Amino acid sequence: MRVASTSSSCRRPASLNAKWCCARSSRPCACGSSAVTATAWQAVIDSPFGRLAIRIREDRVAGIDWVGADTPLEPPVDPVAREAVAQLRAWCADPAFRFDLPLAPAATPFQARVRVALCAIPPGEMRSYGDLARALGSSARAVGGACRRNPVPLVVPCHRVVARHGLGGFGGAVEGEPLALKQRLLDHERAAGVPTR
Numbered sequence: 001m002r003v004a005s006t007s008s009s010c011r012r013p014a015s016l017n018a019k020w021c022c023a024r025s026s027r028p029c030a031c032g033s034s035a036v037t038a039t040a041w042q043a044v045i046d047s048p049f050g051r052l053a054i055r056i057r058e059d060r061v062a063g064i065d066w067v068g069a070d071t072p073l074e075p076p077v078d079p080v081a082r083e084a085v086a087q088l089r090a091w092c093a094d095p096a097f098r099f100d101l102p103l104a105p106a107a108t109p110f111q112a113r114v115r116v117a118l119c120a121i122p123p124g125e126m127r128s129y130g131d132l133a134r135a136l137g138s139s140a141r142a143v144g145g146a147c148r149r150n151p152v153p154l155v156v157p158c159h160r161v162v163a164r165h166g167l168g169g170f171g172g173a174v175e176g177e178p179l180a181l182k183q184r185l186l187d188h189e190r191a192a193g194v195p196t197r
Contacts, residue, residue, distance in 0.1 A: 040055065041053040041054060041055055041067075042055065042074075042078045042080075043074055043075065043076035043078075043081040043082075043084070043085050044067065044071055044072065044073050044074040045073065045076075045085055045088065045089075046073065047089075047092055048092055048188070049092075049154075049181060049184060049185065049188075050066050051066065051067050051068065051071055051073075052064055052065065052066060052067070052088065053066075053067045054076070054081050054084050054085065054088075056078050056081050056084075057104050058104070059080050060102040060103055061084050061101050061102065061104065061152055062103075062104040062151065063151040063152060064084075064151070064152050064155065080101075080102065083101060084101055087100070087101055088154065088155075092188075095123050095124065095189040096123045096124070096189075097123070099155045101155055103115075103152055103155065103156070104151075107149065110136075110138070110142065110146060111146045113136055114136065114146035114147065115146075115150070115156050117135060117136060118132075118150070118156050118158055118160070118161065119156055119157070121157060121160045121161070123189055124189040124190065125160065126160050126161070126162050126186070127160065127161055127162075128140075128161070128162055128163065128164050128168075129141075129144050129162075129168060132161060143161070144161075144168065144169060147161055147169075148169065148172045153171070154185075158170075159182050159186060160186070167179050170182035
C-alpha cells in the first residue's frame, strides 16, 4: 500500500496540469490544494489513458485517481483492488465491457442518483448535462457538479456526459488537457465500434 506524502511534488500526468489533477483527488500535494493529509493507494497501474491509482475503503472502490508517470507502479494485493484492476484492463481492451465493482457510497443522496444515471448510459452513448438534469428533476449545473466530484471515473462513466454544444468539462476543467483526455475516452469507445450518439 502506498501513502501519498505532502513532501513530494504534485503527482500528476506530465500532460495534465496540477490544478486539474489535484482538484480531482483528495490526495495532498505540494501545491497545497488539498486539506487531506494522506491517502492510501491499493494499486497503481498503467493504462492507455495514463497512470491510475486505485483506493479501496472497507472492501469497496473509493477512488480512481490519475497520477504522474513518476508514481511507482504498485501491483494490487487487496482482492477488491485486484478485481478493480482486472475490470479496468477489461474496459481498456473492450469499451463495451460493463463494470461490476463494489463502490464506496456516494457523498450525498443527489450524487448517488447521478451515479445511477451515469451508469445507465450505455457504452458508446452520450447524454447532455441537460438530459440528465431533466431525468433527475434537477439543474444541468447540479449534474455537472456531481460529475466533477465523481471519485471513480471510468467505472462511473462521467466522460459520457457532454454539453449541448461541445464536450463540456471533465473533472472540473473546462479546457486544455483534461478535455483532450475526455475526447480520447469517447474516441476509445467509437474506435471499438461502439456507436456514439
